[in-house]
Amino acid sequence: MKRFKKILKWTAITILSIVIIFVIVVFALQNKKFDAPFPNLHATNDSATIARGKYLAFGPAHCSGCHTPTEDHEKINMGEELPLKGGLNFDLPIGTLYSKNITPDDETGIGKLPDSVIARSLRYGVARDGRALFDFMPFHNLSDEDLVAVLSFLRSQAPVKNKVTDNELNFIGKAVKAFLIKPVGPDGEVVKTITPDTTAAYGKYLTHYVTNCRGCHTNRSLMTGEYTGPFFAGGLKFEAADGSYCVTPNLTPDKETGKITGWTQQQFIDRFRLKKIIAASDMPWDQFRNMSDNDLKAIYQYLISLEPIKNATGPTYVAAASTKK
Numbered sequence: 001m002k003r004f005k006k007i008l009k010w011t012a013i014t015i016l017s018i019v020i021i022f023v024i025v026v027f028a029l030q031n032k033k034f035d036a037p038f039p040n041l042h043a044t045n046d047s048a049t050i051a052r053g054k055y056l057a058f059g060p061a062h063c064s065g066c067h068t069p070t071e072d073h074e075k076i077n078m079g080e081e082l083p084l085k086g087g088l089n090f091d092l093p094i095g096t097l098y099s100k101n102i103t104p105d106d107e108t109g110i111g112k113l114p115d116s117v118i119a120r121s122l123r124y125g126v127a128r129d130g131r132a133l134f135d136f137m138p139f140h141n142l143s144d145e146d147l148v149a150v151l152s153f154l155r156s157q158a159p160v161k162n163k164v165t166d167n168e169l170n171f172i173g174k175a176v177k178a179f180l181i182k183p184v185g186p187d188g189e190v191v192k193t194i195t196p197d198t199t200a201a202y203g204k205y206l207t208h209y210v211t212n213c214r215g216c217h218t219n220r221s222l223m224t225g226e227y228t229g230p231f232f233a234g235g236l237k238f239e240a241a242d243g244s245y246c247v248t249p250n251l252t253p254d255k256e257t258g259k260i261t262g263w264t265q266q267q268f269i270d271r272f273r274l275k276k277i278i279a280a281s282d283m284p285w286d287q288f289r290n291m292s293d294n295d296l297k298a299i300y301q302y303l304i305s306l307e308p309i310k311n312a313t314g315p316t317y318v319a320a321a322s323t324k325k
């Protein structure tokens with residue numbers, strides 16, 4: 001009996017020590033820094049370049065969908081172009097993240113950040129302070145030319161003072177940050193320039209690296225962002241605080257389970273000209289509505305060229321009432 005008590009005591013002490021060491025390590029690793037190259041890219045005053053950057057920001061790359069606060073979204077829905085002053089909250093199992101102010105305000109925005117630092121964040125997923133960014137933005141393989149266009153547009157905006165709340169991670173989030181989050185960089189070679197056209201090849205560039213159709217229409221871990229399902233086969237669930245949720249449909253051309261199977265190219269374009277049909281949808285329809293016909297054609301051509309994958313994802317929206325037992 002005495003021996004048993006002793007073993008129990010030592011087991012408890014060991015477990016407690018492991019827990020304490022784990023907690024200490026988690027906190028110590030909160031300031032983990034990463035290295036990545038600083039791209040040698042610089043903003044210009046060229047008006048065509050700025051216009052391209054603006055088109056990307058308010059259209060396919062939908063910066064304006066994420067870098068504006070919720071209270072601005074109704075006006076954006078009515079077609080207004082509002083400043084990218086940040087502050088949108090993303091409520092995740094790991095805590096709440098906030099998009100940053102990306103207007104050129106010196107104190108609260110990107111005014112004092114060199115071009116190379118912003119370019120590094122977007123391409124290599126390393127934030128201004130060296131920490132790994134949570135992988136919300138798919139722009140790692142944005143061409144040099146498009147990245148310069150985005151930088152040039154960012155610099156051309158009027159500065160707006162808006163101090164954004166720091167990310168609030170819970171303990172699980174801190175542990176995930178300490179051990180699992182690494183900067184996500186480009187896959188393969190980054191091209192210097194890519195000419196927009198209506199081919200599947202350009203559609204691939206858009207859906208993977210600009211519009212992020214792939215990032216949402218593929219199942220992934222909500223903890224780490226890692227892909228867990230086949231690309232474009234859908235199934236990613238976005239749950240709201242009230243229990244209602246959206247699920248991304250399968251965009252591959254599977255006969256039975258593909259959402260756009262049977263849609264003509266024109267029907268596909270027409271759908272993008274509409275406003276949100278499901279009000280709670282996480283898809284940035286308000287930004288995608290600004291995409292050119294040619295960009296949408298390229299995306300359509302790419303999607304119908306994919307390998308069909310059978311994956312029934314169920315209804316795209318389930319209201320709160322129907323989730324109650």
Ligand code: HEC
Binds near residue numbers: 061099110118
């Ligand atoms: C899907 C939402 C989303 C989209 C789209 C998006 N961002 Fe972000 N962005 C975020 C979030 C969230 C953060 C903060 C991430 C973090 O703190 O780890 C962020 C951070 C940033 C940062 C700060 C990096 C740093 O060093 O601190 C910059 C710069 C930025 N975004 C620029 C852009 C630009 C430019 C675009 C469009 C080309 C864009 N973002 C599109 C969500 C988004």
Ligand code: HEC
Binds near residue numbers: 212213281
């Ligand atoms: C931020 C996540 C997100 C991104 C990015 C995204 N989607 Fe979606 N998508 C959703 C969600 C959630 C739904 C289901 C709710 C809805 O229909 O709006 C959806 C629905 C759809 C539908 C079905 C629409 C309908 O009328 O039933 C199509 C088609 C679609 N997405 C295509 C795309 C394409 C193409 C892209 C890239 C240009 C894209 N999505 C990017 C989240 C996203």
